[in-house]
Amino acid sequence: MSLFEYAPAPESRSVVDIAPSYGLFIDGAFVPASASGSVFKTVNPASEEVLAEVASAGVEDVDRAVAAARRAFGPWSALPGAERAKYLFRIARIVQERARELAVLESLDNGKPIKESRDVDVPLVAAHFFYYAGWADKLKYAGFGPDPRPLGVAAQVIPWNFPLLMLAWKIAPALAAGNTVVLKPAETTPLSALFFADICQQAELPPGVVNIITGAGETGRALVEHPDVNKVAFTGSTEVGRQIARSVAGTRKRLTLELGGKAANIVFDDAPIDQAVEGIVNGIFFNQGHVCCAGSRLLVQESAYDTVLAALKRRMATLRVGDPLDKNTDVGAINSAAQLARIRELSEIGAEEGAERWSPPCELPSQGYWFAPTIFTGVTQAHRIAREEIFGPVLSVLTFRTPDEAIEKANNTPYGLSAGIWTEKGSLMLAMADKLRAGVVWANTFNKFDPTSPFGGYKESGYGREGGRHGLEAYLA
Amino acid sequence: MPFMTATATSGLPDVSGSAFNLRSFLHGLPGVDKVGVEARAAALGTRSVKTTAKAAAIDLAIRMVDLTTLEGADTPGKVRALSAKALRPDPADPSCPSVAAICVYPAMVPVAAEVLAGSGVHLASVATAFPSGQAPLEVKLADTRDAVAGGADEIDMVISRGAFLSGRYDFVFDEIVAVKQACGSAHLKVILETGELGTYDNVRRASWLAMHAGADFIKTSTGKVPVAATLPVTLVMLEAVRDFRAQTGRQVGVKPAGGIRTTKDAIKYLVLINETVGTDWLDPDWFRFGASSLLNDLLMQRTKLTTGHYAGPDYFTLD
Numbered sequence: 001m002s003l004f005e006y007a008p009a010p011e012s013r014s015v016v017d018i019a020p021s022y023g024l025f026i027d028g029a030f031v032p033a034s035a036s037g038s039v040f041k042t043v044n045p046a047s048e049e050v051l052a053e054v055a056s057a058g059v060e061d062v063d064r065a066v067a068a069a070r071r072a073f074g075p076w077s078a079l080p081g082a083e084r085a086k087y088l089f090r091i092a093r094i095v096q097e098r099a100r101e102l103a104v105l106e107s108l109d110n111g112k113p114i115k116e117s118r119d120v121d122v123p124l125v126a127a128h129f130f131y132y133a134g135w136a137d138k139l140k141y142a143g144f145g146p147d148p149r150p151l152g153v154a155a156q157v158i159p160w161n162f163p164l165l166m167l168a169w170k171i172a173p174a175l176a177a178g179n180t181v182v183l184k185p186a187e188t189t190p191l192s193a194l195f196f197a198d199i200c201q202q203a204e205l206p207p208g209v210v211n212i213i214t215g216a217g218e219t220g221r222a223l224v225e226h227p228d229v230n231k232v233a234f235t236g237s238t239e240v241g242r243q244i245a246r247s248v249a250g251t252r253k254r255l256t257l258e259l260g261g262k263a264a265n266i267v268f269d270d271a272p273i274d275q276a277v278e279g280i281v282n283g284i285f286f287n288q289g290h291v292c293c294a295g296s297r298l299l300v301q302e303s304a305y306d307t308v309l310a311a312l313k314r315r316m317a318t319l320r321v322g323d324p325l326d327k328n329t330d331v332g333a334i335n336s337a338a339q340l341a342r343i344r345e346l347s348e349i350g351a352e353e354g355a356e357r358w359s360p361p362c363e364l365p366s367q368g369y370w371f372a373p374t375i376f377t378g379v380t381q382a383h384r385i386a387r388e389e390i391f392g393p394v395l396s397v398l399t400f401r402t403p404d405e406a407i408e409k410a411n412n413t414p415y416g417l418s419a420g421i422w423t424e425k426g427s428l429m430l431a432m433a434d435k436l437r438a439g440v441v442w443a444n445t446f447n448k449f450d451p452t453s454p455f456g457g458y459k460e461s462g463y464g465r466e467g468g469r470h471g472l473e474a475y476l477a
Numbered sequence: 478m479p480f481m482t483a484t485a486t487s488g489l490p491d492v493s494g495s496a497f498n499l500r501s502f503l504h505g506l507p508g509v510d511k512v513g514v515e516a517r518a519a520a521l522g523t524r525s526v527k528t529t530a531k532a533a534a535i536d537l538a539i540r541m542v543d544l545t546t547l548e549g550a551d552t553p554g555k556v557r558a559l560s561a562k563a564l565r566p567d568p569a570d571p572s573c574p575s576v577a578a579i580c581v582y583p584a585m586v587p588v589a590a591e592v593l594a595g596s597g598v599h600l601a602s603v604a605t606a607f608p609s610g611q612a613p614l615e616v617k618l619a620d621t622r623d624a625v626a627g628g629a630d631e632i633d634m635v636i637s638r639g640a641f642l643s644g645r646y647d648f649v650f651d652e653i654v655a656v657k658q659a660c661g662s663a664h665l666k667v668i669l670e671t672g673e674l675g676t677y678d679n680v681r682r683a684s685w686l687a688m689h690a691g692a693d694f695i696k697t698s699t700g701k702v703p704v705a706a707t708l709p710v711t712l713v714m715l716e717a718v719r720d721f722r723a724q725t726g727r728q729v730g731v732k733p734a735g736g737i738r739t740t741k742d743a744i745k746y747l748v749l750i751n752e753t754v755g756t757d758w759l760d761p762d763w764f765r766f767g768a769s770s771l772l773n774d775l776l777m778q779r780t781k782l783t784t785g786h787y788a789g790p791d792y793f794t795l796d
Contacts, residue, residue: 004534004751004759009525115523274716275513318752327525424508444510 009327011114016105018191021053024061024214025197027068028207034060040216042190045111046324046333046368054190057213062182062222065211069153069180070228072208077150077178081137088133088176090203095126098199102192106164107324109191111333111369112287114325124449125168128467131451132172135472139177142469148476150178151254152230157220157244158193159236160186160335161290161391166235167193169466171210172451177475179231182211184223186236188336190214221247229253233474235292238389238415238460256464256474258292258456260389261417263438264410265295265446266400269304271422275444277311280395283420283446285319285331285373289393290339292461293418295446297386298375299406302399309377309397317360319373331393334369343371343392350376350385355396381412389415403432411437416458420446439465492689496647499686503646506685509677509713518708524748531744535779538743539566542576542772543601543732543765546585547608547700553588556581558796560592567776568794570783576772577761578631582607583624590628601631601666605656608670608699610635614652621659632656633666633767635699636683638673646686653690666694666732666765669714672704677713684717694730696767705735706767708745715753728757734767740778743771 021039023030033039036058041050057065076084095102102125103117112121139148154174158166163185174181185193197212213219217240224232225247234244235258248255265283267276283295300308324332334340351357355376364370371392379386379396386396400406410419419438421429433441439456442448449455454470456462464474492502526534544563546555560579567573578599579589586602593600602624606612612620621632634656640648657665667687671680684695695714698705711733718729731750737743743766750758758764773793781787 004537004747004756005530006524006526007528007530009527119523271507272510272513273507275510275517278513278517327523424510444513 006328008323010323011104011107011325011327013104013108013325016101016108018052018105018108022190022194022214023055024057024065025194025200025210025212026061026065027211028201028205030197034058034064036060037215040187042109042188044108044368045188045335046365048368051109052191054194054214056215057184057219057222059222061213062219062226065182065213066153066155066223066226066228068208069182069211072206073150073152073180076180076206076209079178081139084175084178085133085136087203087205088129088136088172091199091205092126092129092133094199094202095122095129099123099126102164102195104325105195106192107332109189110160110163111324111335113329113332114327115329116287121162121165124451125164128165128168128172128451132176135173135469136176139472139476142472142476144473144476148177151475151477152179153228154179154181154231154233154475155223155226155229156181156183156233157224157236158183158185160189161287161292163189164192164196167196169235169471170233173466173471174233174475175209177472179475180209182213182223182229184213184215184220187214187216224248231255231475233464234258241462254474256456256466257462258464258466259417259460259462260391260415261292261294261457261461262297262387262389262413262415263293263295263418263420264297264299264406264436265420266299266406266410266422266432267301267304267308268421268423268425268428269301270424271304272424272444273304273307273311276422277308277315279420279422279444279446280312281315281319284395285393286447288331288334288371290335290391291447293440293447293455294391295418295420296390296395298395298397299400299409300397301406302401305399312375313358313360316373316375319360319362321362321370321372322365331373334371334392337369339391340369340371343390343394346385346388346390347374347394350379350383350394350396353383353385355379355383355385381409387413403428407432407435411435414460417456417461418442499646499650500644503682503685506681509681511677514677514712515709518712518749521748521752522708522745524745526744526748532779532782534744534747535740535775535782536574537759538740538747538766539772539775539779540574540577540761541764541766542775543578543580543734543767544576544772545580545700545734545767545769547580547582547603551582551585553585555796556585556588557592560589562772562794562796563593563598564596566772567779569792570780573776573779577765580633580767583620583627583629586624586627586629599631600629601633602627602629603633603635603699605634607633607635608701610637611639614655617652618655618659621656625659625661625663629663631664631666632660633668633696635668635670636687638670641674641679641683641686650686650690653687653692657691664693665691666696666730667692668696668699668734670699670702671697671710672702677709680710680713681717684714685721688717688721688727688729692729694732694765696732696734698733698735698767700735700767706733706737708749711746712749712753715749715758718758719754728763730763730765731758732765732767737766737768738770739774743775
């Protein structure tokens with residue numbers, strides 16, 4: 001026990017009212033699933049408590065949702081951009097007004113710490129809607145021709161790591177450009193999307209412009225394979241991304257994919273060490289490492305290895321793992337039992353392959369899905385934990401000697417979503433950024449997001465960009 | 478004055494054998510990224526410290542206060558009153574701890590010494606041509622000796638920022654060594670005046686310079702320039718004392734001063750200590766707040782926690 005132990009500081013659950021069951025949001029109204037559908041339960045990963053029963057959309061429901069989006073497309077795309085912008089601004093403001101409720105809800109359903117849902121996820125959601133609202137009446141000037149047209153109905157499938165934020169990344173540009181959407185949130189985190197449906201009603205968005213259908217992989221497959229869909233946008237694993245690319249091949253559907261990553265976070269010996277350590281921690285332990293652009297491979301220059309590792313371990317010992325609703329929690333719960341099993345499996349393989357495993361002493365709650373922040377040292381490019389995406393709070397530490405070697409190792413991966421560089425030398429920073437095959441390169445920072453900045457991958461991390469002016473391109477023809 | 482040369486047995490790196498060595502050492506320290514350090518300090522500032530943790534933090538913060546009056550208008554009457562308050566900050570509640578120290582100008586030291594004698598409350602005096610430090614070394618040393626002779630057991634000196642900013646690190650180093658000698662057994666707090674140093678890199682270098690020259694404490698500010706203590710500056714200084722101890726085995730204290738007025742602010746500093754250097758520094762021997770108005774806010778919050786309601790400002794002494 002330390003001399004200065006923070007007393008529990010739980011955020012109140014009473015700000016969010018979760019109904020016992022939820023239907024599908026189709027054509028502006030909540031409806032039960034048809035006979036082809038079913039129901040499933042969503043749980044709080046920190047306690048395994050059931051939060052609500054949610055409808056699982058069957059083929060007929062997908063059909064109804066796509067039909068509703070198709071009907072809405074004509075009038076919605078015919079609205080002047082400034083009118084569409086009004087709805088987006090309204091949604092952004094309602095998100096801000098309901099920020100606390102949405103943050104608590106997200107932490108309950110996802111397991112992420114309240115400080116992250118409160119200070120990162122929800123503010124960025126509002127920022128995305130504000131940003132794309134501004135584009136809605138300026139599409140002619142976005143650089144995609146004198147009269148860019150919307151594509152039609154967009155089928156969007158999003159992951160569980162940033163449920164509401166990924167929804168915003170998908171819906172805001174689609175609507176600004178004049179498309180209508182059918183969105184499927186992840187099976188383990190459907191609630192914030194359903195609350196977003198309520199926000200659409202509150203904003204009096206015309207029925208059918210946004211449709212939310214919940215369900216598992218089969219629902220997603222039915223949606224992306226639906227013949228009346230013009231555009232498919234997917235964020236998730238590379239494996240599912242491949243299946244989607246296959247199913248879309250040969251159709252006229254447009255496709256953007258934002259997939260996995262195995263980012264290198266490169267620390268040179270002249271780095272600002274204390275801030276680099278913060279960046280390493282933020283890179284891999286932010287959101288329990290459930291981040292596609294997580295800095296999961298730490299590349300440290302050998303001449304700074306001892307210093308960086310000692311500082312990193314010292315810092316990791318101060319991470320507070322536990323109740324996601326406690327305002328002082330740094331690392332929350334793993335999102336699902338399945339994900340926890342995957343993290344455990346890869347970590348065991350790491351140890352078996354000879355890497356040295358270390359975690360700070362930390363007590364994990366007995367209920368729920370938990371994994372202590374972990375680093376592996378002595379990792380080489382040949383280890384599976386250096387190649388496969390773990391999508392958990394597990395960092396592989398590798399070393400390099402020269403900038404060229406750092407580039408070679410950083411790029412030696414099938415992925416290419418993000419990378420980080422830590423040095424006080426500007427010329428080195430720019431030279432490295434030039435050679436790194438990654439969609440986002442952060443210099444002396446990590447995991448910084450902004451709606452004005454495009455985000456997306458190279459190689460097996462996907463194609464297309466989200467965010468910024470570039471993000472509009474995926475929704476315009 | 479020859480440079481203090483480190484010996485092999487002291488564990489100190491030979492930073493002061495020459496001006497060149499000193500400069501190389503200070504410029505070889507890892508840089509500080511401004512955006513990163515400010516983000517880290519802001520993030521720690523969001524810690525929620527409530528109920529029992531808050532009560533403990535308030536009492537600790539009171540015990541860490543260097544209750545300060547550094548005005549041209551200071552009189553024996555004012556200093557006596559403040560010293561009495563240092564001993565019993567809350568006359569209505571005997572369970573309220575005393576503050577760490579009184580901090581006054583050298584001329585006021587004998588007055589405070591009389592009141593504080595035998596109490597355990599320390600008596601700090603600013604010296605060395607506070608606050609500018611723009612005086613000949615002999616004047617600074619005489620200032621220091623006078624304060625110690627008058628009864629001060631802690632000396633808060635200022636560094637020559639002009640010399641530091643013009644790169645004459647050896648000059649600054651030698652001054653600190655000389656003042657430390659003049660202090661005798663009194664503890665030496667070295668004021669870096671971070672608001673005039675301009676960059677976090679300079680704060681880190683000045684911290685290491687002062688520690689290697691023998692500082693017992695490093696202190697942010699005089700309180701006489703527009704920018705005084707800030708969380709990120711204090712974070713950089715805490716990192717410096719942490720790394721210095723790891724390298725040399727000697728622990729040095731930290732004192733942010735100026736601009737810390739509320740309990741909420743004070744608790745942010747305690748969180749910073751807790752999560753940067755750990756509990757070894759959560760003690761008045763190793764961390765101080767240079768402040769005047771902070772104390773009454775701490776007392777007000779303390780009363781609120783025990784009674785459940787806020788008492789008006791008239792219930793707290795104005796000294």
